[in-house]
Amino acid sequence: MDGFSGLLHGFGVALTWYHVMLMVIGVLLGILVGVLPGLGAPNGVSLLLPLTFTMDPVSAIILLTSMYWGALFGGSTTSILFNIPGEPSSVATTFDGYPMAQNGRATEALSFAFLSAGFGAIVGVLLITALSGWVTQFALKFSSPEFFGVYFLAFASFVGLSGAPPLKAAVSIALGFSLAGVGMDSVSGSLRLTFGFDVLLAGISFLVAVIGLFGIGELILTIEDGLKLDGIRAKITPRDVLRTAAQMPKHWATLLRSSIVGCWMGITPGGPTAASFMSYGLAKRFSAYRANFGKGEPDGVIAPETADHSAGTSAMLPMMALGLPGSATAAVMLGGLMIWGLNPGPMLFVERPDFVWGLIASMYLGNVVAVVLVLATVPLFASILRIPFAIIGPLIVVVCFIGAYTIAGRPFDLWLALAFGVLGYVFKKLDYPIAPLILAMVIGDKAEDAFRQSMIMSKGSLTIFWSNPLVTGLMLLGLVLLFWPLLGTLRQRLRPSRV
Amino acid sequence: MARKLGIALGFLAAGMAGAAAQGWQPTKPVEFVVTSSPGGGTDNFTRMIQSIILKYKLIDQPIVVSNKGGGSGAEGYLVSKTAAGDPNKVIFGTNNAYLLPYVAKLGYKFSDLTPVAALALDEFLLWVKADAPYKTAKDYIEAVKAKPETYKMGGSQSKDTDQTLTSILSTVTGAKFIYVPFQGGGAVGTQLAGGHINSHTNNPNESIGQWKAGQVRPLCVFSPARLPAGPKVTETQGWADIPTCKEAGIPVERFQMPRTVWLPAGTPAGAVQFYEGVLKKVSETPEWKEYIARTVQTGQFLSGDSLKAFVANDDKLSREVFEREGWIVK
Amino acid sequence: MVARWQAELGMAAFLAVIGVITIIGAMEYGVGWSPSGPEPGAFPFYMGIIILLASLANALRATLPRLRPPRWAEHAFLKPEQLRLVLGFTLPILGLVVVSLMLGLYVGMALYLFGTLVLQNRYPMLKAGLIALATPFLAYLLIERVFKVGMLKGPLEAWLGL
Numbered sequence: 001m002d003g004f005s006g007l008l009h010g011f012g013v014a015l016t017w018y019h020v021m022l023m024v025i026g027v028l029l030g031i032l033v034g035v036l037p038g039l040g041a042p043n044g045v046s047l048l049l050p051l052t053f054t055m056d057p058v059s060a061i062i063l064l065t066s067m068y069w070g071a072l073f074g075g076s077t078t079s080i081l082f083n084i085p086g087e088p089s090s091v092a093t094t095f096d097g098y099p100m101a102q103n104g105r106a107t108e109a110l111s112f113a114f115l116s117a118g119f120g121a122i123v124g125v126l127l128i129t130a131l132s133g134w135v136t137q138f139a140l141k142f143s144s145p146e147f148f149g150v151y152f153l154a155f156a157s158f159v160g161l162s163g164a165p166p167l168k169a170a171v172s173i174a175l176g177f178s179l180a181g182v183g184m185d186s187v188s189g190s191l192r193l194t195f196g197f198d199v200l201l202a203g204i205s206f207l208v209a210v211i212g213l214f215g216i217g218e219l220i221l222t223i224e225d226g227l228k229l230d231g232i233r234a235k236i237t238p239r240d241v242l243r244t245a246a247q248m249p250k251h252w253a254t255l256l257r258s259s260i261v262g263c264w265m266g267i268t269p270g271g272p273t274a275a276s277f278m279s280y281g282l283a284k285r286f287s288a289y290r291a292n293f294g295k296g297e298p299d300g301v302i303a304p305e306t307a308d309h310s311a312g313t314s315a316m317l318p319m320m321a322l323g324l325p326g327s328a329t330a331a332v333m334l335g336g337l338m339i340w341g342l343n344p345g346p347m348l349f350v351e352r353p354d355f356v357w358g359l360i361a362s363m364y365l366g367n368v369v370a371v372v373l374v375l376a377t378v379p380l381f382a383s384i385l386r387i388p389f390a391i392i393g394p395l396i397v398v399v400c401f402i403g404a405y406t407i408a409g410r411p412f413d414l415w416l417a418l419a420f421g422v423l424g425y426v427f428k429k430l431d432y433p434i435a436p437l438i439l440a441m442v443i444g445d446k447a448e449d450a451f452r453q454s455m456i457m458s459k460g461s462l463t464i465f466w467s468n469p470l471v472t473g474l475m476l477l478g479l480v481l482l483f484w485p486l487l488g489t490l491r492q493r494l495r496p497s498r499v
Numbered sequence: 500m501a502r503k504l505g506i507a508l509g510f511l512a513a514g515m516a517g518a519a520a521q522g523w524q525p526t527k528p529v530e531f532v533v534t535s536s537p538g539g540g541t542d543n544f545t546r547m548i549q550s551i552i553l554k555y556k557l558i559d560q561p562i563v564v565s566n567k568g569g570g571s572g573a574e575g576y577l578v579s580k581t582a583a584g585d586p587n588k589v590i591f592g593t594n595n596a597y598l599l600p601y602v603a604k605l606g607y608k609f610s611d612l613t614p615v616a617a618l619a620l621d622e623f624l625l626w627v628k629a630d631a632p633y634k635t636a637k638d639y640i641e642a643v644k645a646k647p648e649t650y651k652m653g654g655s656q657s658k659d660t661d662q663t664l665t666s667i668l669s670t671v672t673g674a675k676f677i678y679v680p681f682q683g684g685g686a687v688g689t690q691l692a693g694g695h696i697n698s699h700t701n702n703p704n705e706s707i708g709q710w711k712a713g714q715v716r717p718l719c720v721f722s723p724a725r726l727p728a729g730p731k732v733t734e735t736q737g738w739a740d741i742p743t744c745k746e747a748g749i750p751v752e753r754f755q756m757p758r759t760v761w762l763p764a765g766t767p768a769g770a771v772q773f774y775e776g777v778l779k780k781v782s783e784t785p786e787w788k789e790y791i792a793r794t795v796q797t798g799q800f801l802s803g804d805s806l807k808a809f810v811a812n813d814d815k816l817s818r819e820v821f822e823r824e825g826w827i828v829k
Numbered sequence: 830m831v832a833r834w835q836a837e838l839g840m841a842a843f844l845a846v847i848g849v850i851t852i853i854g855a856m857e858y859g860v861g862w863s864p865s866g867p868e869p870g871a872f873p874f875y876m877g878i879i880i881l882l883a884s885l886a887n888a889l890r891a892t893l894p895r896l897r898p899p900r901w902a903e904h905a906f907l908k909p910e911q912l913r914l915v916l917g918f919t920l921p922i923l924g925l926v927v928v929s930l931m932l933g934l935y936v937g938m939a940l941y942l943f944g945t946l947v948l949q950n951r952y953p954m955l956k957a958g959l960i961a962l963a964t965p966f967l968a969y970l971l972i973e974r975v976f977k978v979g980m981l982k983g984p985l986e987a988w989l990g991l
Binding site for chain 1: 833836837840844847848850851854855857858862863864865866867868869870872873876877879880883884886887890906907911914915917918919921922923925926929930934937938941942945946950952960964968971972975976977978979980981
């Protein structure tokens with residue numbers, strides 16, 4: 001059973017009152033988890049997991065995935081309103097979402113984020129519906145060199161854009177990679193850069209860094225401006241949401257490109273976080289309003305959100321068909337699958353079509369439910385901005401530290417969050433770019449692992465990165481994107497001399 | 500009917516818990532420390548136990564599960580030291596509890612852990628790609644021996660069970676592999692299905708999906724006896740049809756990974772007895788037996804002396820490998 | 830007043846130290862190229878080198894007036910009143926961290942909220958007290974009751990038996 005008939009069957013399974021209720025509960029819990037920094041989707045889903053042991057697998061996966069969608073949406077909310085990414089994948093949303101909110105366009109930014117996220121999610125599910133067999137075959141072609149190529153491509157499409165002084169960007173990137181290297185090195189099985197401190201054993205959590213660099217750092221900057229912010233007086237009416245919706249078609253190019261990037265990263269699987277960075281980078285590169293990026297450009301919200309969600313949804317395919325988790329949350333669901341007695345693999349589609357197609361159908365429904373619910377919360381969340389900074393400031397600080405602790409229950413993370421907060425503040429004042437540091441932290445150890453695995457396979461020969469058309473293509477495309485800004489300046493320099 | 504039975508069992512279990520309540524009892528919420536990240540094998544093991552304890556109300560206090568998987572799980576075992584004497588923290592892990600301190604400089608020693616029980620043994624199999632020409636494990640090993648260090652053996656992590664087993668395999672047969680460490684069993688499985696590596700030693704439930712789909716095929720199981728016959732996995736074969744490695748001519752008697760439970764150092768003996776009792780009851784529930792069967796592990800409850808003996812034996816075996824490979828840090 | 834170049838120099842020096850620490854840490858594990866690819870320390874080693882060299886260059890740029898970008902002279906990095914604001918905000922956070930590590934996060938956040946709202950923002954005692962008590966309570970309900978995640982606790986919680 002495949003494609004259309006499977007999907008119809010799936011809707012028959014998913015469209016019951018019970019399942020719709022589970023979706024609503026899942027999405028609402030997910031929004032809550034997503035809004036709180038630190039307490040992310042993986043935690044949320046694993047907390048629900050024991051509840052599902054006694055449920056029917058179809059109902060169980062609907063509950064868990066709905067929670068995931070809710071968390072993905074919720075994570076963007078705090079990114080836009082407070083510059084605190086609730087989920088790792090919504091870091092890139094802060095770049096333009098937060099400036100938009102600061103300019104009094106919070107409702108618009110939130111609506112853009114949710115609508116484009118919904119769009120991305122639907123594209124992701126469409127891909128799964130139509131091309132599952134082909135995609136699975138394609139994903140099997142990926143080994144360590146190809147993974148390295150994927151990370152390289154994501155990295156190349158993002159760096160070189162910040163406009164920051166190159167020396168400082170270099171420091172940022174190298175610092176990010178070094179931080180990612182702290183802790184257990186999975187290729188050699190030894191501890192690195194821990195200097196014998198047990199607190200560094202588990203590495204430096206990228207989420208703590210994000211809470212500090214973005215959340216607390218931004219608060220210090222706000223305070224320093226000396227403005228006793230009275231909150232932003234934004235009038236919020238449901239009509240704003242509709243007006244933004246009407247603008248969506250104008251951004252079709254960004255939507256389309258970002259969906260493709262997202263699906264690509266979901267399947268390969270490079271992960272939603274890297275997808276959102278890559279998509280943001282490409283949007284900026286191809287935009288006519290490049291100078292507006294980072295100052296509140298709607299495309300800068302649409303691009304990461306679309307990619308993030310299409311990656312999140314399409315990552316369900318490698319999870320089911322290959323047993324490969326594309327994100328931390330998918331890893332938890334995979335564990336659930338095994339406990340429910342389902343074996344991920346191509347045969348899952350044949351043996352349990354009710355499960356697979358029920359899940360796929362529920363992804364359409366769940367995302368629609370999520371968009372509706374989350375849009376309904378826009379006025380509520382946007383009105384938080386009206387609370388005077390004198391109160392909301394300390395409360396955000398408290399939420400940040402609760403978040404920093406709940407990530408892993410490590411007291412040391414409180415110190416780290418504070419240190420990263422101060423670092424973020426100084427970095428921003430001295431034009432050290434923060435985004436490349438974060439991206440380096442996200443993909444650093446994965447890229448390094450993939451590189452070293454490739455080297456083990458090839459016995460130390462670099463030619464493995466040119467050993468087949470797929471990896472060669474990835475590397476070439478990466479190189480082109482990496483040197484694109486340089487090519488641009490070269491062209492500009494050559495042109496006047498010709499005239 | 501099934502539900503009634505469940506309720507009856509629940510009462511029975513509650514009654515048993517009441518009877519055991521003479522000794523130590525937790526007085527505040529109990530924390531289950533998982534030495535893997537969410538979704539890992541140890542995580543599933545812990546959450547399964549948690550749900551059974553909740554269902555049969557085996558512990559009166561609420562249970563909080565926390566994942567401390569940093570440093571291959573060392574972060575979780577460190578709790579034994581930082582929370583020394585705290586009987587409300589229970590640590591769930593594998594044999595890396597006593598093997599990790601060999602390969603990395605850590606803030607805890609194995610003696611800091613108070614053993615409680617082991618509930619299951621996870622099995623290891625030798626897998627190759629389905630269309631590989633080797634009929635038996637012996638064939639494959641001969642092929643590897645003919646061309647040393649060209650065949651790639653995948654596994655999860657480094658200096659962990661998979662690499663240890665690969666090393667044992669090399670020593671006893673003389674076949675030299677290139678060991679490639681990946682992030683987890685899922686990734687390793689996909690690499691084999693895609694033909695990027697030649698073999699791996701995944702646990703049964705990590706590769707059952709791909710076996711069903713005819714992408715990979717098991718050659719032998721590193722267990723003293725064949726696995727229990729369940730429903731057929733492929734059209735012609737089930738778990739019991741896989742020969743043991745010894746049958747197949749590879750002199751490795753057994754290689755299994757225990758799923759273990761520990762308490763911090765200096766915990767009162769009463770607490771150890773309490774959790775041992777709880778876990779014993781867990782291991783006797785139908786839910787547990789179903790979980791064991793579904794994940795094709797071997798259910799075996801070890802505690803007290805039997806656990807000590809198992810650990811001592813496993814420790815000795817692995818230590819030999821670690822010494823030979825030069826993995827031990829001083 | 831802190832001038833921009835002084836801040837730049839300080840930051841560059843700090844990062845250079847981080848670079849050196851990274852290099853030293855990486856040296857423990859071999860930084861060469863073995864037959865099976867780069868050794869475990871190689872990658873962090875070169876990252877440390879990049880941090881160190883780029884920071885030295887940045888430091889040089891900050892020290893030599895000729896190399897400084899002209900716009901650095903336009904604004905001070907921190908004016909005294911800004912410093913006062915920043916410290917007034919950051920020091921209580923430091924207090925929050927220290928108190929939380931000793932007495933638990935609930936007590937820490939209650940004291941922090943009460944302190945900042947009353948002393949800094951001149952909020953009425955009663956309202957501030959209400960916020961300071963309600964926040965930990967809500968956090969407890971949400972984090973520990975709904976999501977069943979453990980929180981950093983101190984002697985007070987132990988005494989209450991939570």
